[in-house]
Amino acid sequence: MNNVTLSGHVxxxxxxxxxxxxxxxxxxxxxxxxxxxxxxxxxxxxIEAWGALAELVVSIITAGxxxxxxxxxxxxxxxxxxDGKIHTKPVVKLNKFDVCGARPxxxxxxxxxxxxxxxxxxxx
Numbered sequence: 596m597n598n599v600t601l602s603g604h605v606x607x608x609x610x611x612x613x614x615x616x617x618x619x620x621x622x623x624x625x626x627x628x629x630x631x632x633x634x635x636x637x638x639x640x641x642i643e644a645w646g647a648l649a650e651l652v653v654s655i656i657t658a659g660x661x662x663x664x665x666x667x668x669x670x671x672x673x674x675x676x677x678d679g680k681i682h683t684k685p686v687v688k689l690n691k692f693d694v695c696g697a698r699p700x701x702x703x704x705x706x707x708x709x710x711x712x713x714x715x716x717x718x719x
Contacts, residue, residue: 597668598668599666599667599687600664600665601640601665602662603628603661604625604626604661604662605624605625605658605659605660606623606625607623608623608657609622609644609653609656610622611649611653618645618646619645619650620644620649621643621648621653622641622642622643622644623641623642623652623656624639624640625639625640625664625687626639640685640687641686641687642686643686643689644688648689652689652692656694661696663692663695664691665689665692667688667690668686669687669688670684670686671685
């Protein structure tokens with residue numbers, strides 16, 4: 596079974612990318628603390644949601660919100676722009692989420708419906 600559940604605070608406000616095929620993806624990062632070593636800085640985990648779930652994420656989640664995410668863990672490869680080497684990174688493919696606590700004051704007037712075009716290397 597490939598299932599991971601994480602709790603943390605959202606980094607930047609999630610953005611949605613629309614593809615020509617009609618697919619949508621939303622990406623955001625989650626700061627996850629190590630409860631066994633609370634003085635260490637948090638780990639930043641990339642989260643990815645597709646389709647209708649992507650739309651729901653951008654309508655609810657803003658930077659600073661505490662959320663619980665559940666999804667499948669995947670390892671993705673990417674080419675470094677600095678040295679051209681292939682690297683890997685963990686990504687959680689979101690299945691469901693819950694928002695915890697009150698909305699942060701700084702997010703009251705912000706919009707999270709920022710759309711951007713996919714890069715030429717992005718695939719649906």
